[in-house]
Amino acid sequence: MWAGGCAGGGGFKMALCGRVRSRCPGPVLLLLLALVARPAAGGPPMPPVAPVGGGGPAAAGQAAGPGAAGPRGPRGFSSGSGWKLSEEAVCREDVVRLCSKHSWANNLAVLECLQDVRESDNEISSDCNHLLWNYKLNLTTDPKFESVAREVCKSTIAEIKECADEPVGKGFLVSCLVDHRGNITEYQCHQYITKMTAIIFSDYRLICGFMDDCKADINLLKCGSIRPGEKDAHSQGEVVACLEKGLVKEAEETDPRIQVSDQCKKAILRVAELSSDDFHLDRHLYFACRDDRERFCENTQAGEGRVYKCLFNHKLAIFYMMVKEASCQGEMLDYRRMLMEDFSLSPEIILSCRGEIEHHCSGLHRKGRTLHCLMKVVRGEKGNVGLHCQQALQTLIQETDPGADYRIDRALNEACESVIQTACKHIRSGDPMILSCLMEHLYTEKMVEDCEHRLLELQYFISRDWKLDTVLYRKCQGDASRLCHTHGWNETSELMPPGAVFSCLYRHAYRTEEQGRRLSRECRAEVQRILHQRAMDVKLDPALQDKCMIDLGKWCSEKTETGQELECLQDHLDDLVSDCRDIVGNLTELESEDIQIEALLMRACEPIIQTFCHEVADNQIDSGDLMECLIQNKHQKEMNEKCAIGVTHFQLVQMKDFRFSYKFKMACKEDVLKLCPNIKKKVDVVICLSTTVRNDTLQDAKEHRVSLKCRRQLRVEELEMTEDIRLEPELYEACKSDIKNYCQNVPYGNAQIIECLKEIKKQLSTRCHQKVFKLQETEMMDPELDYTLMRVCKQMIKRFCPEADSKNMLQCLKQNKNSEVMDPKCKQMITKRQITQNTDYRLNPVLRKACKADIPKFCQNILNRAKDDTELEGQVISCLKLKYADQRLSQDCEDQIQVIIQESALDYRLDPQLQMHCSDEISSLCAEEAAAQEQTGQVEECLKVNLLKIKTEMCKKEVLNMLKESKADIFVDPVLHTACALDIKHHCAAIPPGRGRQMSCLMEALEDKRVRLQPECKKRLNDRIEMWSYAAKVAPAEGFSDLAMQVMTSPSKNYILSVITVGICVLFLIGLMCGRITKRVTRELKDSPASSSFCYPSVSRLSFTCL
Secondary structure: OOOOOOOOOOOOOOOEOOOOOOOOOEOOOOOHHHHHOOOOOOOOOOOOOOOOOOOOHHHHHHOOOOOOOOOOHHHHOOOOOOOOHHHOHHHHHHHHHHOOHHHOOOHHHHHHHHHOOOOOOOOOOHHHHHHHHHHHHHHOOOHHHHHHHHHHOHHHHHHOHHHHOOOOOOOOHHHHHHHOHHHOOOHHHHHHHHHHHHHHOOOHHHEOOHHHHHHHHHHHOOOOOOOEOOEOHHHOHHHHHHHHHHHHHHHHOOOOOOOOOHHHHHHHHHHHHHHOOOHHHOHHHHHHHHHHHHHHOOOOOOOOOHHHHHHHHOHHHHHOOHHHHHHHHHHHHHHHHHHHHOHHHOHHHHHHOHHHHHHHOOOOOOOOHHHHHHHHHHOOOOOOOOHHHHHHHHHHHHHHOOOOOHHHOHHHHHHOHHHHHHHOOOOOOOOOHHHHHHHHOOOOOOOOHHHHHHHHHHHHHHOOOHHHOHHHHHHOHHHHHHHOOOOOOOOOOOOOOOOHHHHHHHHHHOOOHHHOOOOOHHHHHHHHHHHHHHHHOHHHOHHHHHHOHHHHHHHOOOOOOOOHHHHHHHHOHHHOOHHHHHHHHHHHHHHHHOHHHOHHHHHHOHHHHHHHOHHHHOOOOOOOHHHHHHHHOOOOOOOOHHHHHHHHHHHHHHOOOHHHOHHHHHHHHHHHHHHOOOOOOHHHHHHHHHHHHHHHHHOOOOOOOOOHHHHHHHHHHHHHHOOOHHHOHHHHHHOHHHHHHHOOOOOOHHHHHHHHHHHOHHHOOHHHHHHHHHHHHHHHHOHHHOHHHHHHOHHHHHHHOOOOOHHHHHHHHHHOOOOOOOOHHHHHHHHHHHHHHHHOHHHOHHHHHHOOOHHHHHOHHHHHHOOOOOOOOOHHHHHHHHHHHOOOOOHHHHHHHHHHHHHHHHOHHHOHHHHHHOHHHHHHHOHHHHOOOOOOOHHHHHHHHOHHHOOOHHHHHHHHHHHHHHHHOHHHOHHHHHHOHHHHHHHOOOOOOOOOHHHHHHHHHHHOOOOOOOHHHHHHHHHHHHHHHHHHHHOOOOOHHHHHHHHHHOOOHHHHHHHHHHHHHHHHHHHHHHHHHHHHHHHHHHHOHHHOOOEEEOOOOOOEEEO
16 A cells, blocks of 8 residues: 655544544554464453543543443443453343453454444444444554554564654554555554554544545435434445445536535545455455355455455356345445546556656546556556556455446546447447447448557456456357366466457357367357457557567558558468568468458448348358359459458458368368378369369269269369459469559459450560460460450350369350350450460360371471460461361361351451551541441451451462462351351252352352353352452462362363363373374393393402493
């Protein structure tokens, strides 16, 4: 306890009163024999104690009835050997009735026994009351016994300088010792002072100066209804309690009608300060809770607040016995409220937090504001605080327990009154759920700033001791005992760390039935509530704040907005120290199972949840379904920006560890351990498992190594990753600079950044270009992974391709592209994908498979020149087109190339070589056709018509190639085919398409004067003949097959063939004639003598040489 100055200036030092003195504290003297002596035969007699003159309380003793201070002085207060209270006639009957026999020989024990009796149970006679009064008054006012105190507290007085300096013989020593009772370590001295204090506090009239300072206030507040003679004189603790209530009421009212005087306020606060340390000294509390003390705290020694702490620990048990214990509960509530209002009633706060109060919280009015200021400092919002101060504050919160009734915390009550009246009006006043209600409305429109601060300051301490959350404590006590082995959970225990019980509870909260014992439904709901609250502020999670303090300062010092600190830690997960990384990882893993823990995210996503995800949100067990639903509906029009950002952030966090995706973890954990050990990052796990699935599929494995349930969930994860480039870490890192340069204003969601990069692919850096190409290759192999295509064509897929396999989705859409009911946006997207496919054969899986043998056979030189991971810009497909015109491709490859030629004939953009080499000509000669919304071959036709105007050799070559391709099949010339459709039906219906057969049929029909073709068809055919003639001049045949094709498709085919036939016949006849002449000459030579020969042996060989 601290000692305040009392002389002058209004200081008030509460102690025992002596006779009339100019100085406030009088001596409190008690004979050592009165404390410990038990009269023995022949022992020294107890000195007589005479009544005190001077009126006032002493007069009451003199006016007492017989047996108190009557004529029989020797029996009452006269000299005598071994005088005993128990032998006084006026008290003998009460002593025998109320006190145990073994205490009769000890006057102090009898005094304590009689003054601790409540009138409602047992009445002590009025004469005995007065005798006790005079006895106590004489004990507290006689200065000649100071020497006894000096003897008992010799070493203590030497240690306490202030008491050692008190003048001898004035009676001030014991007063000083009472003030310093908390610092006394000597056992006998401490017991002596404690007993003396108990005597004084039994009646306010024995407290120095109290009656003088508060007499007017007692009458004003009508607290003096208990008068000597009518009721027990030593039950006057009720008067002090009455004054305390008046003081509290005055502070609560804005315009109080009755005000307690300043002098009395000081007296009341000092009484409260001294009595807070010892249960016996607060007489009102003592009488109200005595039965509970005997029931729950029988073996608890009084002093240092131990009885009070014991009662506090059993407050729930007392609460359930309210019928008899209402008065005790009420008194404890008042007591706790006073401790929260005035820090000076808590000596530990004053001793431990003196520096913090002076530095950060000086000049504040009491009313609980100083304590909340200290709480704010502890939270780290206003500087640093010492460990002892923090512990003292935690202890005070534990003792007052404002979590059980928010009204105990006056500062919180006043700050949050408006919020409670609006947001929590459905909850009974004083109910513990008020605090939970306030937390639910934290950071909402209904919350006010002052309430927010006071609430978080209090919750900081409640979160560090789970027993301070009354509802959690009540609902989970059975589970804690059953699962966490807290058999003595109702008792204060230093063996179990503060956060251990709650950690145990939340580990069991998310167990499945297969994993073993789980929490009860009520307890699980409370654990979830606490987790929701902690997710709002990292400072409400003791373990997180403790382990991550350094990382919070290093990485997140600028993240001061609501919820940003945890998001920051998750963003820097790989950079955190090990302990912090484990804590954040475990919390994130828990969130993946039950995203509702993220209260702020749930609040932001409430509209989308109510509209699209209410069924999964209502499930008691989440298991990751709600987050999956939010991801699937992230781009609905009902989605707001805050929710979308929160969902995307959680997706990004999930990429750091596959465990953060609960459904993926549960479906694939065995497969990961078996196939992808030591891989942690989700994207790497997905790649590993996807590669395994693809290899098993390509190899037609009898049994897949990846389980079916994992393959299904793997598909979900792959699809989710395509929505945002940031979910593809390697691609994102490779293209960061390109995104900044070319797609800076493009949003990340809906795969818009990826689409932006695809459209400017030629301008990208080499590394980014390679990554984008690889992505496109993957998407073309599995179009379902093409997020933009699937999104834009969602309805068309349902209409045209409901049964199509995911890998054939684009093929199906291409086949229905020109349908009248095809959505224009989807058609445009299909065209984009076709353009992409035609830039490189590797982006067309169907063509790649069909032409697997033809490509290396005919286009190996192109492959040899190409570099790895670079696009071929349509060169291989152009090569195959030429071979198609020469009719040299395999049947499967020819079919695919025919489709490509037909498609590109309708839209020049599908021919990358033509677009690349003829861009200038298209802009100058065919600008109007190129600007048409619907491409039906107009640009190609324009280029063919303007062939003579084309100057660029490469462009001219491309147009000539188109003409050459059109000879092979009329279907690849859409303008001609449209013009001659009826003629083909009438004259060439029996001719199978392909290999130029139908084109030859039309040419023959054109030459046959008996056949009448449609004018448009005839005109188009004549135009083609002229073009082919010019092409033959400009581009002579490159080989025999090319020459043969030119002849067969020439309009002078019959003439040329006739000439060739005549020429062959002439050659044949010449050959015959030459043959007959040479035959005759040979015969003549044989008959000639010169034709004989001879042989001679060869020197170098074992043979003969003949001439």
